[in-house]
Amino acid sequence: MAKLEVLQGTLDLLVLSTLRKEKMHGFAIAERILRLSGETIAVEEGSLYPALYRLERQGLIQAEWGQSENNRRAKYYSLTRAGRKRLEEECSGWRRMSLAVTSVVEGA
Amino acid sequence: MKDLIQTLRNRFRRAAGRSFEADMEEEIRFHLDMRASRNRDSGMNAEVAGKQARRSFGHMDGVREACRDERRFEFIREVLKDARYGWRALMRMPALTAAAALALGVGVGLMSVELSFVRGVAANMPIRDPERVREIRIAAKEGFQLSSMSLQDYQTWRATQRSFSDTVAFSYGSTIHVSGHGAYALSFPASGLTAGAAGTFGTRPLLGRMFTTEDERPTAPLAILLSSEIWAREFGSAADVVGRRLRARTSLRSRGKSGPAYEEATVIGVTPPEFATEKKTDFWVNMSGEQRVTVMARLRNGVRPETADAELATQGAGFAVPPEVKVRGLASGPVNSGAGSRLKILLSTLFGVVAGVMALACVNVGTLLTMRALERGRELALRMALGATRGRLVRQMLVESALLAGLAAAIGIPLAWAGVSLLDRQLALDESKPVWIRLQVDGLAVAGMFATSLIAALAAGLLPALRAARIDANAALKNGAWGSSLRLGRLARGMVALQSAAACALLLITGLLLHALLGVSRLDAPYDPKGVLTAYVSAQSYGESPSAVRAMQQALERARAVPGVEAAALCARTPVHPFTTRVSPRNADTGASRNGRIAADQIVSPEFFAVMQAPILQGRGFTSADREGGEPVAVVSEGMARLFWPDRSAVGRQFRGSERDPWLTVVGVCADLPTDNSRAESGAAFYRPIAQEQTMGAFLLLRTGVEPHSLIRPLRNAVRAFDPDLPVEKVFTVEEMYDRRVATPRALGALAAAFALSALALATVGIYGVTGFSVRKRMLEFGVRVALGASPRDMAKLTLGRGALQLAASLSAGSLIGFLASRPMLKSMEGLTGQVPPAAYAIILAVVAVSTFSALWLPAREAAKVDPAETLRAE
Numbered sequence: 017m018a019k020l021e022v023l024q025g026t027l028d029l030l031v032l033s034t035l036r037k038e039k040m041h042g043f044a045i046a047e048r049i050l051r052l053s054g055e056t057i058a059v060e061e062g063s064l065y066p067a068l069y070r071l072e073r074q075g076l077i078q079a080e081w082g083q084s085e086n087n088r089r090a091k092y093y094s095l096t097r098a099g100r101k102r103l104e105e106e107c108s109g110w111r112r113m114s115l116a117v118t119s120v121v122e123g124a
Numbered sequence: 125m126k127d128l129i130q131t132l133r134n135r136f137r138r139a140a141g142r143s144f145e146a147d148m149e150e151e152i153r154f155h156l157d158m159r160a161s162r163n164r165d166s167g168m169n170a171e172v173a174g175k176q177a178r179r180s181f182g183h184m185d186g187v188r189e190a191c192r193d194e195r196r197f198e199f200i201r202e203v204l205k206d207a208r209y210g211w212r213a214l215m216r217m218p219a220l221t222a223a224a225a226l227a228l229g230v231g232v233g234l235m236s237v238e239l240s241f242v243r244g245v246a247a248n249m250p251i252r253d254p255e256r257v258r259e260i261r262i263a264a265k266e267g268f269q270l271s272s273m274s275l276q277d278y279q280t281w282r283a284t285q286r287s288f289s290d291t292v293a294f295s296y297g298s299t300i301h302v303s304g305h306g307a308y309a310l311s312f313p314a315s316g317l318t319a320g321a322a323g324t325f326g327t328r329p330l331l332g333r334m335f336t337t338e339d340e341r342p343t344a345p346l347a348i349l350l351s352s353e354i355w356a357r358e359f360g361s362a363a364d365v366v367g368r369r370l371r372a373r374t375s376l377r378s379r380g381k382s383g384p385a386y387e388e389a390t391v392i393g394v395t396p397p398e399f400a401t402e403k404k405t406d407f408w409v410n411m412s413g414e415q416r417v418t419v420m421a422r423l424r425n426g427v428r429p430e431t432a433d434a435e436l437a438t439q440g441a442g443f444a445v446p447p448e449v450k451v452r453g454l455a456s457g458p459v460n461s462g463a464g465s466r467l468k469i470l471l472s473t474l475f476g477v478v479a480g481v482m483a484l485a486c487v488n489v490g491t492l493l494t495m496r497a498l499e500r501g502r503e504l505a506l507r508m509a510l511g512a513t514r515g516r517l518v519r520q521m522l523v524e525s526a527l528l529a530g531l532a533a534a535i536g537i538p539l540a541w542a543g544v545s546l547l548d549r550q551l552a553l554d555e556s557k558p559v560w561i562r563l564q565v566d567g568l569a570v571a572g573m574f575a576t577s578l579i580a581a582l583a584a585g586l587l588p589a590l591r592a593a594r595i596d597a598n599a600a601l602k603n604g605a606w607g608s609s610l611r612l613g614r615l616a617r618g619m620v621a622l623q624s625a626a627a628c629a630l631l632l633i634t635g636l637l638l639h640a641l642l643g644v645s646r647l648d649a650p651y652d653p654k655g656v657l658t659a660y661v662s663a664q665s666y667g668e669s670p671s672a673v674r675a676m677q678q679a680l681e682r683a684r685a686v687p688g689v690e691a692a693a694l695c696a697r698t699p700v701h702p703f704t705t706r707v708s709p710r711n712a713d714t715g716a717s718r719n720g721r722i723a724a725d726q727i728v729s730p731e732f733f734a735v736m737q738a739p740i741l742q743g744r745g746f747t748s749a750d751r752e753g754g755e756p757v758a759v760v761s762e763g764m765a766r767l768f769w770p771d772r773s774a775v776g777r778q779f780r781g782s783e784r785d786p787w788l789t790v791v792g793v794c795a796d797l798p799t800d801n802s803r804a805e806s807g808a809a810f811y812r813p814i815a816q817e818q819t820m821g822a823f824l825l826l827r828t829g830v831e832p833h834s835l836i837r838p839l840r841n842a843v844r845a846f847d848p849d850l851p852v853e854k855v856f857t858v859e860e861m862y863d864r865r866v867a868t869p870r871a872l873g874a875l876a877a878a879f880a881l882s883a884l885a886l887a888t889v890g891i892y893g894v895t896g897f898s899v900r901k902r903m904l905e906f907g908v909r910v911a912l913g914a915s916p917r918d919m920a921k922l923t924l925g926r927g928a929l930q931l932a933a934s935l936s937a938g939s940l941i942g943f944l945a946s947r948p949m950l951k952s953m954e955g956l957t958g959q960v961p962p963a964a965y966a967i968i969l970a971v972v973a974v975s976t977f978s979a980l981w982l983p984a985r986e987a988a989k990v991d992p993a994e995t996l997r998a999e
Binding site: 041042043046060061062063065066069070073084086088089090091 | 150154
């Protein structure tokens with residue numbers, strides 16, 4: 017199966033949902049997205065960072081420097097309250113959307 | 125706000141020694157190192173692992189730049205991106221975009237022209253603190269006011285009044301003859317003026333001084349104030365012009381019936397450029413003798429107009445007024461009733477029409493954008509589903525609207541500029557307008573219009589955007605093309621009906637206005653108006669006596685002798701705009717006069733009919749036997765003969781003006797001559813011999829085969845040879861004279877034509893847009909119908925049938941509205957313009973019907989050509 021290009025809005029959603037449970041650094045977020053999507057989604061790893069900076073500017077996530085698992089300085093991201101709220105909205109929106117797309121595609 | 129906090133935070137970090145750049149680099153390095161180490165873990169060697177890590181990261185500099193962008197220029201960048209996206213979106217529907225931009229641009233342009241025009245024409249007499257200056261009038265017991273009083277009464281009043289700090293009186297619209305300045309005696313527009321001008325108007329002379337009460341003494345020598353314009357043109361802006369001596373004569377100094385005589389005059393000063401009265405004035409003189417003057421006065425500090433009026437009401441007893449008027453007192457009013465009322469009537473009509481056109485433009489753009497937004501419903505829903513926020517979408521729509529408004533401005537502003545300069549050139553020819561009126565592109569008007577178009581575009585873009593933002597993605601995606609076609613159908617039909625009705629009403633009004641205005645702007649002369657030179661010879665100085673007529677006849681003899689002149693004649697009134705008089709024919713049986721009709725009233729020398737190529741059709745022209753003391757005779761035009769004596773010959777019949785006038789006997793009938801005075805009914809005109817009349821001046825009419833302007837110098841020389849003090853004025857060809865007369869109606873006519881055409885174009889675009897859109901919306905349905913065997917003809921009927929019915933209904937509604945609205949307008953213009961023939965109405969209706977129908981027809985043809993296979997596949 018060919019890899020899907022990721023649209024900007026979707027990438028934001030993916031990042032937010034990755035951070036749902038715990039704070040993570042950028043590399044870990046990239047790894048998680050790739051692993052969870054079963055490597056279906058093609059994301060150039062670098063393109064993650066503008067998304068992170070954007071979400072940070074929008075106040076949906078916050079960043080702090082900390083120690084990584086291999087004892088290096090790394091920047092950790094976590095959801096803010098606004099980010100959590102947005103995630104819930106986007107998820108329900110996405111569910112309805114994908115349902116709609118599925119019903120159209122399969123009903124056609 | 126958020127950006128500000130972010131900036132402050134960045135500042136703080138930088139101050140702490142950790143820049144954004146360093147943080148970013150460290151984060152990226154961390155990522156690459158982690159990836160490389162994972163790669164090594166899966167068995168790559170160190171070099172390959174590093175390279176592979178960089179490859180999977182993607183374009184390094186691109187990422188860095190994107191990160192920087194996200195932080196720094198967030199807002200601007202987003203807007204620019206929106207603009208780029210918006211531009212692409214606009215360009216995806218180029219026809220629609222062009223239509224919307226054009227509609228808005230033309231609307232903005234025309235509205236700006238109109239506003240600049242209104243502001244220019246409504247410009248006031250340039251006075252400091254004009255609200256403190258009052259015009260003093262005589263209030264009559266009968267309820268009306270006289271705007272002029274005698275110079276002597278003014279001087280008496282001035283000596284006793286207490287409410288005003290400065291007062292001035294002037295008498296404008298006269299002429300002055302100046303001899304000894306240059307080769308020929310010259311004539312200039314002149315006005316009389318008293319002391320007090322500087323204080324009342326709040327100006328000071330450019331050079332020298334203004335008049336003082338000393339100049340008002342009956343024995344004071346003639347003193348001259350030059351306008352700054354004539355100072356530059358005739359005196360080369362010479363600094364030593366003050367004190368210069370001239371010989372001049374003007375009726376502003378006349379006493380009694382003997383004509384004004386030349387006297388020594390001294391230039392005392394030059395007025396500033398803004399010093400102007402309503403009529404163009406080159407020479408201001410210290411008038412004396414019997415003069416009627418307009419009085420203006422500046423309120424003393426602290427005195428209110430009501431207080432002044434209370435004092436004025438007690439004054440004015442014994443003022444010289446016409447015998448039928450009884451003086452109640454004096455009264456005051458604001459200065460500056462502005463431009464002439466005839467301009468105002470036209471302007472208010474035009475203004476209404478233009479506002480209508482602008483409204484039509486806005487409605488159209490609104491419709492087009494709404495249609496477009498509906499069409500893009502799916503696109504917007506998709507973008508929302510992909511994470512675009514509502515705010516984003518709304519901003520996107522706003523940016524697109526602003527782009528559209530920008531396009532409109534690019535069309536509208538040059539249009540406004542061109543329109544205004546065209547109008548200004550036309551109006552500059554009109555000498556009857558107040559001199560301070562100059563048209564220029566009004567920055568405020570253009571800015572205001574641009575703002576209007578922006579608001580219109582925003583409103584038109586915002587409503588659909590807000591609606592789209594509430595779109596339920598699920599429903600929108602499912603609905604697709606089938607979606608709102610039913611609801612839209614009604615909306616679209618409503619729009620078409622509204623538009624064609626509005627266009628019809630607007631076009632009818634402007635069409636009638638146009639007909640009325642352009643009716644006066646053609647001169648269909650049997651002679652070549654370019655080849656007839658006119659020149660005014662004023663014989664004022666000869667007084668009101670037969671010697672004035674003899675002097676003019678002498679001038680005629682001299683002019684006829686000028687080489688190149690083929691024929692020459694005299695006429696007492698301008699050949700293109702004669703006076704009109706109400707005349708009544710004499711009933712042959714009872715001797716009483718019947719109902720009067722209005723006819724042009726001209727006084728001519730016998731050669732007139734030959735020069736103007738109006739052959740005598742019956743009876744005879746004038747001869748030298750028609751002289752003073754003989755039987756009063758007249759030649760009437762064919763039109764007048766038809767009007768008064770339709771079934772028998774006019775020759776030998778009699779008619780007269782008022783009861784006091786003698787009966788005139790018709791001795792001949794001549795062919796009709798065109799004039800711009802349409803008060804006269806159907807070419808009705810009558811001509812009296814100049815030898816039987818007393819007139820103070822006359823136009824020389826010279827028909828020539830050579831270039832007419834080359835005759836001016838020989839003509840001046842010929843007249844000088846017989847009276848060196850007699851100036852030759854107003855030297856124009858008939859065509860030039862006519863151009864000046866009709867300059868204003870012509871300019872307004874052009875404006876009205878532009879409005880009418882753009883109203884029509886806008887409506888057509890709107891109708892086409894709406895119909896086209898609803899046809900596209902129903903393509904699938906049409907495809908199915910065609911697939912099921914509908915013929916192209918059925919398809920055309922389907923789309924056109926109801927449209928045609930609606931068209932008929934809205935045309936009737938529109939023409940009714942237009943007809944009713946044009947009634948008061950045409951009534952107010954009576955006497956100014958010609959009658960509107962019924963055919964004009966029919967033509968206008970036909971034009972609207974045809975253009976509306978073709979706007980409906982084109983999409984219908986498209987529907988008829990539907991290829992079912994292709995349409996269904998596309999869906």
